[in-house]
Amino acid sequence: MDTKRTTFNNRLLPYLLLAPQLAITLVFFIWPAAQAVKSSFEREDPFGFSTVFVGLTHYRQLIEDPNYLDALWRTAVFAVSVTILSMMLGLAFAAAVNRVTRSARIYTTLLVWPYAVAPVVAGVLWWFLFNTSTGLLPFFLERVGIRWDHDLNGTHAMILIIIAAAWKQISYNFLFFLAGLQSVPQSLIEAAAIDGSGPVRRFFTISLPLLSPTTFFLFIINVNYTMFDTFPIVDATTGGGPAQATTTLVYKVYQDGYVGLNIGSSSAQSVLLMLIVMLLTFVQFRFVERRVQY
Amino acid sequence: MLRKLSMAAFAVALSATSSLAATEVTWWHAMGGELGKKLEEIAQKFNESQSDYKVVPVYKGSYPETLTAAIAAFRAGQQPAIVQVFEVGTGTMMAAKGAVYPVYKLMADEGEPFDTKTFLAPVTGYYSDTKGNILSLPFNSSTPIMYYNKDVFKKAGLDPEVAPKTWKEVEEFSKKIVSSGAAKCGLTSAWITWVQTENLSALHDKPFGTLQNGFGGVKSEFTFNGPLQVKHWANLKKWQDEGLFKYGGPVGGDQAATMFYSQECAITMNSSAGRAGVINNAKNFTPGFAPLPYYDDEIKEPKNSIIGGATLWVLNGKDKATYKGVAKFFSYLSKPDVQADWHQFTGYLPITNAAYELGQKQGYYEKNPGSDIAIKQITRGTPSENSKGVRFGNFTQVRTIIDEEFQALLANKKDAKQSLDSAVQRGNALLREFEAANSN
Numbered sequence: 184m185d186t187k188r189t190t191f192n193n194r195l196l197p198y199l200l201l202a203p204q205l206a207i208t209l210v211f212f213i214w215p216a217a218q219a220v221k222s223s224f225e226r227e228d229p230f231g232f233s234t235v236f237v238g239l240t241h242y243r244q245l246i247e248d249p250n251y252l253d254a255l256w257r258t259a260v261f262a263v264s265v266t267i268l269s270m271m272l273g274l275a276f277a278a279a280v281n282r283v284t285r286s287a288r289i290y291t292t293l294l295v296w297p298y299a300v301a302p303v304v305a306g307v308l309w310w311f312l313f314n315t316s317t318g319l320l321p322f323f324l325e326r327v328g329i330r331w332d333h334d335l336n337g338t339h340a341m342i343l344i345i346i347a348a349a350w351k352q353i354s355y356n357f358l359f360f361l362a363g364l365q366s367v368p369q370s371l372i373e374a375a376a377i378d379g380s381g382p383v384r385r386f387f388t389i390s391l392p393l394l395s396p397t398t399f400f401l402f403i404i405n406v407n408y409t410m411f412d413t414f415p416i417v418d419a420t421t422g423g424g425p426a427q428a429t430t431t432l433v434y435k436v437y438q439d440g441y442v443g444l445n446i447g448s449s450s451a452q453s454v455l456l457m458l459i460v461m462l463l464t465f466v467q468f469r470f471v472e473r474r475v476q477y
Numbered sequence: 478m479l480r481k482l483s484m485a486a487f488a489v490a491l492s493a494t495s496s497l498a499a500t501e502v503t504w505w506h507a508m509g510g511e512l513g514k515k516l517e518e519i520a521q522k523f524n525e526s527q528s529d530y531k532v533v534p535v536y537k538g539s540y541p542e543t544l545t546a547a548i549a550a551f552r553a554g555q556q557p558a559i560v561q562v563f564e565v566g567t568g569t570m571m572a573a574k575g576a577v578y579p580v581y582k583l584m585a586d587e588g589e590p591f592d593t594k595t596f597l598a599p600v601t602g603y604y605s606d607t608k609g610n611i612l613s614l615p616f617n618s619s620t621p622i623m624y625y626n627k628d629v630f631k632k633a634g635l636d637p638e639v640a641p642k643t644w645k646e647v648e649e650f651s652k653k654i655v656s657s658g659a660a661k662c663g664l665t666s667a668w669i670t671w672v673q674t675e676n677l678s679a680l681h682d683k684p685f686g687t688l689q690n691g692f693g694g695v696k697s698e699f700t701f702n703g704p705l706q707v708k709h710w711a712n713l714k715k716w717q718d719e720g721l722f723k724y725g726g727p728v729g730g731d732q733a734a735t736m737f738y739s740q741e742c743a744i745t746m747n748s749s750a751g752r753a754g755v756i757n758n759a760k761n762f763t764p765g766f767a768p769l770p771y772y773d774d775e776i777k778e779p780k781n782s783i784i785g786g787a788t789l790w791v792l793n794g795k796d797k798a799t800y801k802g803v804a805k806f807f808s809y810l811s812k813p814d815v816q817a818d819w820h821q822f823t824g825y826l827p828i829t830n831a832a833y834e835l836g837q838k839q840g841y842y843e844k845n846p847g848s849d850i851a852i853k854q855i856t857r858g859t860p861s862e863n864s865k866g867v868r869f870g871n872f873t874q875v876r877t878i879i880d881e882e883f884q885a886l887l888a889n890k891k892d893a894k895q896s897l898d899s900a901v902q903r904g905n906a907l908l909r910e911f912e913a914a915n916s917n
Binding site: 316 | 541544548551552569572575576726727728732735741871873880882885887888907910915
């Protein structure tokens with residue numbers, strides 16, 4: 184492999200240059216993570232007067248708690264749905280814009296807009312659209328015979344947060360897919376066209392395989408997004424309800440730790456969540472990456 | 478060190494406008510909007526009334542956010558002198574003996590007059606320890622009442638001046654309202670936990686938990702899955718199926734107010750502090766106010782309702798001068814005119830008997846019919862062990878659980894007995910957790 188190597192004359196300089204980033208990582212990531220690991224083994228009153236080492240009690244309780252296992256399953260459903268939905272739509276929009284010769288810029292700008300919307304605002308927006316008594320969508324759904332009620336119907340609530348979370352992420356996926364599509368060599372597509380394959384065939388046999396690095400990257404990003412960044416959306420729309428139907432792992436960490444002040448169990452949940460994401464990323468790199476053509 | 482410096486800088490910046498000699502008393506609160514403005518006005522008036530102390534109110538977000546912020550600050554040694562904590566946080570605060578400077582003790586230490594008897598009995602009862610000492614200063618207390626739409630009542634052929642007194646009447650009236658097409662639904666309710674479970678139990682003199690509803694210590698267990706509660710939840714479910722009742726949403730049930738304002742539902746039950754909101758939002762109809770209904774086959778004379786709202790807790794770790802200021806400020810807050818002003822503006826209960834009497838003298842209750850329903854409802858009869866209030870650890874989470882189980886009931890996943898049993902069982906697990914964390 185032919186990599187560029189930079190040599191420093193001063194031995195200290197490279198470390199110094201790295202220091203700011205390392206310091207930030209240490210203070211904002213490693214230290215809190217270590218704190219979480221520590222308090223996951225302890226039982227403590229909220230004010231911190233007494234701390235008792237309880238070993239793996241919190242973890243054992245979590246594994247035995249059907250509510251926690253339900254939340255785990257729900258998070259999986261949520262993450263997969265959001266990822267698939269937002270990536271498919273992102274790709275569809277990217278493919279569409281890629282074919283537009285004029286006004287592609289306008290479409291791009293419009294499609295990227297939702298990404299600039301804060302998650303809470305996105306949540307509130309969809310909450311308004313789906314509001315059972317004043318919303319626009321339930322009004323139309325009622326005409327086709329669906330009584331929308333995300334306050335009581337768990338499936339409706341889940342659909343609501345999937346749509347709200349996916350909507351925000353489409354822009355991001357769209358941008359990356361568009362960039363990916365534009366870097367597909369024109370010569371390949373022209374050659375295929377001369378050989379007589381239509382646009383759909385060209386898309387599936389040439390563009391899509393060549394997009395696989397982008398797809399792979401986006402897959403990881405999207406799963407991480409739904410695992411960690413969707414808290415505001417859940418909080419602003421369903422608040423984890425009804426009957427915990429939309430309580431994802433992140434939301435449960437907040438509920439137990441921040442609202443319930445049960446720091447031990449909440450820390451144990453954070454640690455488990457961290458492990459799950461580490462495992463997923465590892466699996467993705469180890470097994471999925473092999474089949475990705477660069 | 479850095480944090481302390483920046484805090485100091487912040488404090489200096491805040492006090493720049495006033496005399497520098499004044500001792501700062503920081504007050505973290507959770508009153509947003511109009512209530513927050515009124516609260517700041519009170520603090521400002523206190524500051525203008527003397528020059529030794531300066532109360533600095535800081536808005537910290539919702540009730541749970543304020544409590545969490547105060548706890549985090551205490552752990553970091555940056556706590557405010559006064560923090561406003563909502564009633565469900567009372568169990569947590571009382572268990573934190575090292576963090577709290579009990580108000581009765583503070584007032585005694587600082588030589589400020591402080592007589593428990595001047596406060597409304599149900600209010601003091603809720604916030605006292607087992608010996609009757611007030612641990613935190615009652616500030617904003619409310620109790621749930623019934624609101625109804627007089628115009629819809631008229632349309633349905635009902636007498637608009639007669640509110641349903643019992644649940645049986647609520648059912649009858651709702652049927653008339655829905656079948657006559659006067660409104661789409663008969664009743665809704667905010668706070669299923671607080672109104673339709675905790676207060677329901679108190680009104681009918683039924684226990685919510687063991688050990689005097691948790692007042693007796695952290696070993697208590699929930700018992701709110703008794704026949705009365707099961708019957709009531711089953712009724713609500715039945716009324717939902719018949720289209721008489723509509724669910725207002727979890728926690729505070731924000732939808733309940735919306736459905737009442739939009740005249741979709743003819744009756745709602747909510748905090749007495751919602752009175753101002755009802756008057757402001759009832760643009761196209763005349764609202765009526767009434768006490769909460771009860772089951773007349775369960776109890777002849779319903780007990781008093783229980784309170785919600787918040788109190789002011791004093792945190793440990795401040796200097797003597799600050800506490801002197803806190804005591805002076807608390808005395809000021811308990812003055813009849815200050816209390817009456819706050820009560821009449823917000824719809825919260827008057828905390829002291831004197832404030833209530835002042836309101837009577839001013840003719841406030843005659844000019845504002847319905848404004849004293851909450852006071853009458855909370856002071857009627859002699860409070861029993863079951864109507865004194867509830868005090869449990871981890872209660873914020875328990876309320877969430879009760880909401881969840883109620884949703885499971887409405888969504889046909891469980892029947893009333895199963896959902897209440899499950900709520901009790903899950904709640905008890907949290908109580909044991911709290912007991913373990915507070916007895917090491």
